[in-house]
């Protein structure tokens with residue numbers, strides 16, 4: 001029997017071959033990712049014990065890169081975060097493997113319509129996006145994976161609160177410089193206390209306290225076919 005991660009790669013190739021991908025195929029992939037454990041990708045609590053030896057707040061473990069999708073593991077030290085960012089036009093599945101993550105998601109929405117006067121004489125719009133803010137959720141290894149789609153939950157922040165967190169991300173299509181760039185955002189202060197409401201997310205440069213050390217994938221070998 002082949003390893004679960006091998007089945008996930010095989011299904012991801014089928015799911016993301018067709019563009020845009022169809023819901024039935026994404027669900028098949030989701031059901032496989034749902035079963036995934038830390039042991040299935042060669043990580044465990046021993047990795048958390050080694051965290052102090054890495055200077056970066058976040059570890060990045062590339063599992064599988066394909067022209068249509070990427071599979072990656074992120075490990076966040078306690079109290080550290082992957083800052084609020086988008087996944088332009090992308091579909092994603094996020095499975096927590098170790099620890100508990102706090103995930104806050106936003107769904108982009110169109111800007112409110114402007115009057116002709118403000119359009120011509122008003123201030124230039126700030127770079128950013130309007131979004132619907134969803135309630136933050138706590139996600140552990142025993143929970144179902146989170147999903148994101150181009151219009152649903154496409155912007156999120158992932159925080160390791162009470163201890164370190166490891167999660168696996170399947171993203172399709174992959175980020176691509178100049179074509180599908182990762183943009184970082186911050187909530188404007190006025191909107192900080194309004195879950196489930198419309199808000200404006202201001203585009204910001206990549207936060208300086210977010211950087212990664214890259215580790216090799218040490219799980220089961222993934223065959224090409």
Ligand SMILES: [Fe+2]
Pocket residue numbers: 085087156
């Ligand atoms: Fe993300």
